[in-house]
Amino acid sequence: MLSDTERQEIDSEIRHAPAKSAVAIDALKIVQRERGWISGDAIKDIARHLEMTPDELDGVATFYNRIFRKPVGRHVIEVCDSISCWVMGSDSIKDILARRLGVGEGGTTPDGRFTLLPVDCLGACHRAPAAVVDGELHGELDEAKLDEMLGELRAKEP
């Protein structure tokens, strides 16, 4: 079942769309923001509301990199590993994070706090190596900056 908030937000997108299915991506993002990820049940709930089949909607959901069809941590650490960041050392940034968090690429810490997610170019190439966490861009990363960043994230929810 969609929550009232979810339904209201999706409906406000539908108001300026020529067809309900046109807001599929917006709807997936709204629900993901509320629940952290898109479960099979979420697909069914959204599909029903948009008058789509679940398969049709899942085809959309699985196409996009930032729709999570598996649970992720409360903070998804998106590390850019495209060309400029790679030249500037994104491999070692990923290694450091993997060691600190004790998870591999795409893995989530057992406490459900962090997911380590390598991503395509973040458009911050002049600040490489870069990462985005909770919508915030972190550039010119090195070991000290990563520790500072993790420290701040941990302090947010002790």
Added chain:
Amino acid sequence: METPLTGNIRPDREPPSLKEYEKSGGYRALARVVSGLAPAEVTAIVKDSTLMGRGGAGFPTGLKWSFVPMGVDAPPGPRYLVANADEMEPGTFKDRVLMEGDPHQLVEGMIISAYAIQATTAFIFLRADYDLAEKRLKRAVAEAYEAGYLGKNIMRSAYSLEMYVHVSAGRYICGEETALLNSLEGKRAIPRARPPFPQVSGLFGKPTVVDNVETLCNVPHILANGAEWYKSLSLTAIGGTKMYGVSGRVNRPGWWELPMGTTVREIVEVHAGGMRPGYALRGLLPGGASTDFLVEQHLDTPMDFTSIPKVGSRMGTGTMIILDGKTCPVAFVLNLLKFFAHESCGWCTPCREGLPWVARIVKAIEEGQGEARDLSVLEEHCVALAPGRTFCALAPGAVEPLQSALKYFREDFERHIKERGCPWRAA
């Protein structure tokens, strides 16, 4: 030197508010347009200015607009203008600068462009992860509505326009304009066959123009100062300034608004401060991941739409990525190919199957498992995935850096095969 696009941009500060933007001359071009110019006149001025699309393809903007059926030819119902803000070409960060730094400039450029094609609705198709740009654009759009620059009867004229910010869920192919339209319709972002072109049948089957962010940001200045002024900004026959950028091991990675046609050398050596101590320039991709390598001998080439093709590449987005002498060219190309293989939308077979194949071969070579015949397999793919062989430009773009790497860095590929490993890793 005039810098119309970035004059208001102070990277360490908040962008100009509506009041500040107006004080710097903002929305005056819009006032002039809606009060006294016919849509065709706006298009004519943009045509005269020689503005060419800044997303990478360099198509003449005014000409693109002129393909939209107008007047008695116009189909009834809505028509659309879309700002392509899906900046996902690896190595590219120029539109981010423009959107974060001066969001009203894009909004004004879009309203004027929408007026030229008499669009009823405009969308900003913004990539995922540009959260700051999203926040600032949404605020600018809300301010523009409040001030009467958007909505019904803009500045008390007969023209009305609605504008929305759509934030993507992330996929490189969304930057391809017809894939972008499918995505805006809530579908998988698969490119569409052309014809029909979007100007005739685009979003929801209605006439649609898709223009890059930097392109649209030029429009208010062209309308405010005229086509002749705009042409005079450039060092070449194609008018305007250009947002250039450099990333990699240079002293000052960054962006600069410079006259169109500034040489590669000036951008790298003067503006980016040259290579960092201990690093030599081995080559560079002039305009993003999907452009052919340039090397030392090309440094004096002007960075523009006509000069760079003469030396075998494309200006692309104008944001360069430097390959330095301490980075393995094979691993560099492998990184690019993994990106493209991952981002292939899967629709057409040559791209879906070909790119992972190419990436696997380059990976094998990089890891010392390559065979001599692999190089000819790679070369065959550069032809098999050339323009016209695939449904869209993704795969042809992907093999551009590969084909030029095989030309300029061939001995590096050969050494990997012969020495059964990466010389850079051994070193």
